Amino acid sequence: MIALLLILIPLLGGVVSFFLKEEKAAKSFSLLASLAALAVMIFGFMNRTEAAMQFQAAWLPQLGSSFALKMDGMSMMLCFLTALAYPVIFISTFRNKYKDPNSFYGFMLLTQAGITGVFLAADGLLFYFFWELALIPVYFLCSKWGGERRIAVTFKFFIYTFVGSLLMLVGLLYLYYQTPDLSFSLQSLYDVKLTVKQQGLLFWLFFAAFAIKMPVFPFHTWQPDAYEESPTAVTMVLSALMVKMGLFAVVRWLIPLFPAAALQFDNVVIGLSVIGMVYASILAMQQDDLKRLTAYSSIAHIGLMSAALFVNNESGLQGAMIQFFSHGVNVLGMWIVIDMIEQQFGTRKMSELGGIAQKAPALTILLVIVALANVALPLTNAFVGEFLMFNGLFKFNVWYAAVGGLSIILSAVYTLRMIQKVFYGNGNTRTANAQDLNLFTRIALSVIVAAIFIMGVYPKPVFALVSDTVTTVLGIYK
Structure with a gap:
């Protein structure tokens, strides 16, 4: 249940924030929501049980996909980083002024839900869903509250990351059709047997998405402009948390799915x-x-x-x-x-x-x-x-x-x-x-x-x- 709460708290908090018209109310509520997520994370860290660290429910059974969450040591560390970073970001920028603050803080909390979901997803389709959920609010945050060149810069950032995501989706669907039971579960995808040639092709489809998100040379060209033009609170999220999505995905998905290609x-x-x-x-x-x-x-x-x-x-x-x-x-x-x-x-x-x-x-x-x-x-x-x-x-x-x-x-x-x-x-x-x-x-x-x-x-x-x-x-x- 801890794993689910870490996503639900910022998700519901973000939705509620959109309806808070007063600036002080939006700021205070968002800070409280982030502190609540941190409290849950600390409780989970101190009371680590298998039941608390996992969650599974029916989601899209007709596609072989479930709402499966799993928190191991690495994802726990990154969830704790996310839960700690958001209150620090909100406190440090508390005096900053934003147009439509309710929308700004709403999108910020939705981004937290997406990032946390990426670290917890134990289902391929669910992982892709959270990957995109983390991206879309950032697009609005940068395009509406960014600097003078925000539109061009945000468009470049979106195209880079969206193309990378589509490549990953193609690879994910190919893997899905190789599973005996047509399942997106993490273990089913791990168990798929691929030739070295198949692994090599799929490796680059997934790596492109992850390398753009990190970013790694030569996929980095969107990053300096996006960091410069984004509001600093958003830049904090991009550099402290979102880049970890790509690094985490290499460990959780890329290497286990394509070990021969990783060596090659x-x-x-x-x-x-x-x-x-x-x-x-x-x-x-x-x-x-x-x-x-x-x-x-x-x-x-x-x-x-x-x-x-x-x-x-x-x-x-x-x-x-x-x-x-x-x-x-x-x-x-x-x-x-x-x-x-x-x-x-x-x-x-x-x-x-x-x-x-x-x-x-x-x-x-x-x-x-x-x-x-x-x-x-x-x-x-x-x-x-x-x-x-x-x-x-x-x-x-x-x-x-x-x-x-x-x-x-x-x-x-x-x-x-x-x-x-x-x-x-x-x-x-x-x-x-x-x-x-x-x-x-x-x-x-x-x-x-x-x-x-x-x-x-x-x-x-x-x-x-x-x-x-x-x-x-x-x-x-x-």
């Missing part, structure tokens, strides 16, 4: 991922806009996770799954700071900022912590996952690890440059009256920083959560 094309995927890591890091160094810098930085981090999922060793897989959570936490912290800077100074350009540390020391300290976690400083959460991923990549191929390692150096360069240009140096007329953290932002960033240090010092609970998934994936290759 591992060098191709890892090669593209490593190229993307270095390419995105170089582009990040050239950016003046904080949103675009963070967008390219995210592509580099996602590239490393994508590569680690295909190295076929415990270190790489374990590191990637831990980094699912760590990256979500860290990039969320970056967006919170960027949003506060944009709201206060009316710009995101580093060249127009400077000297903020003199007026806002608390903001500076918390940003430095988040930024250094983003470059995987020891004792921070990202260090654990990144060390394991590079270790796994090194075991797979030393040259991939060497080339990919350049992104570590480049990441330190653009991150330290960003800190120096925005927070230190001489102030200007824009930053002369800078104000420190307000209560809402202080709460949100404190949660982020606490998660950074707790996971950096004591990552054992996360290791325990994903251990069964790692063992299962490695067993598939044997």
Whole structure:
């Protein structure tokens, strides 16, 4: 029942939000709905029983599809990330003004329901349904509340993701017709016997959809523009949560369904991922806009996770799954700071900022912590996952690890440059009256920083959560 509630609470909360005409009521109700989902998630984490973690009901029996939900360790971790991220997003942006706030918060909660459903679906058709449910509200959020170029950018984002989804649907239907009982159940699809050639074709149909969502080079071109033009609250969802849908789907669907193809094309995927890591890091160094810098930085981090999922060793897989959570936490912290800077100074350009540390020391300290976690400083959460991923990549191929390692150096360069240009140096007329953290932002960033240090010092609970998934994936290759 826990699995079902994690979807129903934001789904029903989103529907109710559309009918709340007052801005304060819409904001407060959405925050309460997200906190309710977090409370259910915490309860489920502390009371893990098979009955609570699973749910099944008749849905489309004539098509061999049921409303089947299943929460294992990996999906529990990602559901917890989603449940934690939404209250943090709502609290950190509580003072932001939106036209038709009831619709804005309604779409935000519907997106949460879709993302959570993707992590829980144990039926192929249900997975596709939630995959699309997460996409459609984001389209409206970006096209209505985005920046000046929102229409063109949103159209590009929609076309990319919609085409990828259609390719996946074609592959899913082909698999469906190969099942003896014409079933979309996860286990039935796992049991389908395919030739190596069939696996190879289907692998790319599914991988295209997942690679676009992550995104991985060269499927990434929609991402920087979408992140830049979207409202920051939506950008937080896109970068902290929606990219994990693609990474999660590789582990839950792609590798188990097509293990022979995963081994056949591992060098191709890892090669593209490593190229993307270095390419995105170089582009990040050239950016003046904080949103675009963070967008390219995210592509580099996602590239490393994508590569680690295909190295076929415990270190790489374990590191990637831990980094699912760590990256979500860290990039969320970056967006919170960027949003506060944009709201206060009316710009995101580093060249127009400077000297903020003199007026806002608390903001500076918390940003430095988040930024250094983003470059995987020891004792921070990202260090654990990144060390394991590079270790796994090194075991797979030393040259991939060497080339990919350049992104570590480049990441330190653009991150330290960003800190120096925005927070230190001489102030200007824009930053002369800078104000420190307000209560809402202080709460949100404190949660982020606490998660950074707790996971950096004591990552054992996360290791325990994903251990069964790692063992299962490695067993598939044997």
